[in-house]
Amino acid sequence: MPDTDVGPRLLRLAREAIAHHLGLGPAPSPDGHPALAERGATFVTLTVAGELRGSVGSMRRTRSLAADVIANAIAACQDPRFPVLDAAAFAQSEIEVSLLDEPEFIDFADEAGLLRQLRPQQDGVMLFAGCRGVTLLPHMWAQLPRPELFLAALKEKAGIPLERPVDGLMAARYGVSTWRTDDGKPAS
Structure with a gap:
């Protein structure tokens, strides 16, 4: 479980990174908290009026936590699956x-x-096929409540035919700590 002070700092950095990217504020500035210098993997998810507008993240800890959340926040506002986030949408975003x-x-x-080993409502799951890896965060269990549905969504996201057995694939599970801008408190 991360330090409880980290969540609000990550949210602030994500918001500052997007604001700076949109030309609405200065560059994000990590405040020197030691946890922000440690390697970490984050996902940044943006919603506007309850609708998903971007979700981008890292599956591996390859950079500092501060650098990771800043990069993922900027990438989330440019998620190619959605319209690019503009200043008006940013003002309404969570x-x-x-x-x-x-x-x-x-x-x-x-x-x-x-x-049999997947734990609904608890596990985030990574599925690896060759050099490619995909993941679904634990909150996706709300939309995919049965392990069969969760695995099918992972296979679809990886471009693996649903009828192909997972033999030869690798999988990993992980938990998350989540914070939202509505309250800044851990959500899970």
């Missing part, structure tokens, strides 16, 4: 930052074995 725990690889022999 930002959610999810900090990923260290992933734990799941040992399984076949798809049934993987499905």
Whole structure:
């Protein structure tokens, strides 16, 4: 579980990064909190009027937590699946930052074995096929409440035919700590 002071700092950095990207404010400035210098993996999700407007993140801890959330916030406002976030939409946006725990690889022999090990409402899941990896955050269980649906969505996202068994694929699970701009408190 991360330091409780980290969440509000990550939210502030994400908001500053987007504002700066849109020409509405100065560059984001990490405040020197030691946790922000540690390597971390985050996802930044943007919603406007309850509608998803962008969600981009990192599956691996390759840069400092501050650098990761700043880069993902800018990328989320340019998520190619949605209209580019402009200043008007930004003013109405809610930002959610999810900090990923260290992933734990799941040992399984076949798809049934993987499905038995998934923990609905708890696990974020990474699926690896060759050099490609995809993930779904734990909050996606609300939309995909059964392990079979969750796995099918991961396979679809990875471009793997649904009828293809997961033999030869790798999977990992992780938890998250999530903060939203509406209250700044941990959401999970």
